[in-house]
Amino acid sequence: MEEETVSTKELEGRVALVTGASRGIGRAVAQRLARMGATVLVNYNGSLDRAMEVVQEIQEAGGRGEAICCDVSDYGACGRMAEEIIKKYAHVDILVNNAGVTRDNLILRMSEEEYDKVLDTNLKGAFNTIRHLSRYFLKQRGGNIINISSVSGVTGNAGQANYSASKAGLIGLTKSVARELAGKGVRVNAVAPGFIETEMTQALPEKAREAAVASIPAGRMGTVEDVARLVAFLAGKGADYITGQVICVDGGMTCA
Numbered sequence: 103m104e105e106e107t108v109s110t111k112e113l114e115g116r117v118a119l120v121t122g123a124s125r126g127i128g129r130a131v132a133q134r135l136a137r138m139g140a141t142v143l144v145n146y147n148g149s150l151d152r153a154m155e156v157v158q159e160i161q162e163a164g165g166r167g168e169a170i171c172c173d174v175s176d177y178g179a180c181g182r183m184a185e186e187i188i189k190k191y192a193h194v195d196i197l198v199n200n201a202g203v204t205r206d207n208l209i210l211r212m213s214e215e216e217y218d219k220v221l222d223t224n225l226k227g228a229f230n231t232i233r234h235l236s237r238y239f240l241k242q243r244g245g246n247i248i249n250i251s252s253v254s255g256v257t258g259n260a261g262q263a264n265y266s267a268s269k270a271g272l273i274g275l276t277k278s279v280a281r282e283l284a285g286k287g288v289r290v291n292a293v294a295p296g297f298i299e300t301e302m303t304q305a306l307p308e309k310a311r312e313a314a315v316a317s318i319p320a321g322r323m324g325t326v327e328d329v330a331r332l333v334a335f336l337a338g339k340g341a342d343y344i345t346g347q348v349i350c351v352d353g354g355m356t357c358a
């Protein structure tokens with residue numbers, strides 16, 4: 103994992119919840135926000151050991167964090183997670199909706215379960231956390247929501263009707279909630295990564311990976327740090343006047 107120095111502690115005193123932070127992009131985001139001074143809640147669903155490793159890495163680097171289990175597709179469980187966070191920390195400032203899954207298939211073969219699983223996790227999961235945490239953001243008169251969408255949600259992708267629909271839905275959710283909450287000091291943005299090296303993309307057949315890399319003008323896959331840097335910027339002061347935006351971090355894949 104690429105280690106980078108973060109010179110400011112501009113998130114000191116902030117509490118950040120990063121969903122799906124036990125590996126991949128979520129892990130890099132959690133580590134970066136912690137290096138910026140935030141106390142980071144490392145959400146996971148099945149991977150307790152890996153979430154604990156992330157917390158340990160954060161603590162060894164001098165940061166603060168703890169693991170928090172919750173299936174984001176479960177509305178009630180997200181409500182309980184929100185209450186638990188507020189009970190312990192009294193406030194929550196940053197929400198990164200990163201948890202996501204794929205169940206790729208061509209539309210004629212896609213099962214109802216494959217469709218529902220992806221929509222329930224990727225889109226309803228973000229609704230669930232936003233729905234439960236927004237009231238605290240409103241009470242605090244401040245909050246910052248960053249939804250991890252995908253270029254598949256911007257352009258569509260053959261074999262990913264369920265995933266693309268979930269990620270396009272996240273963009274609609276982002277823009278609508280941004281409009282609702284902007285006047286209350288809450289910013290909501292979406293980050294749309296392209297093809298990033300994680301376990302999610304390692305699972306793809308070699309031919310599909312080669313084809314994807316060939317479609318990237320920058321000539322390489324992205325790294326988790328490429329995405330984490332953008333999320334960190336959106337979480338920080340430099341992005342104070344940015345809301346309702348979708349920013350692609352994709353090596354030029356979606357250049358018009």
Ligand code: NAP
Pocket residue numbers: 121122123124125126127128145146147148149150172173174175199200201202203223224250251252253294295296297298299300301302303
């Ligand atoms: P990944 O390596 O497969 O990690 C997915 C994470 O999501 C894991 O920490 C997993 O935790 C968590 N998760 C899955 N279902 C969950 C649930 N129901 N509740 C809570 N956590 C859950 O994925 P990644 O590649 O880092 O992707 C992270 C995000 O970026 C996803 O939203 C993905 O769609 C998006 N993205 C990725 C790429 C890419 O090229 N990799 C491109 C565009 C967008 P457990 O194991 O504990 O369940």
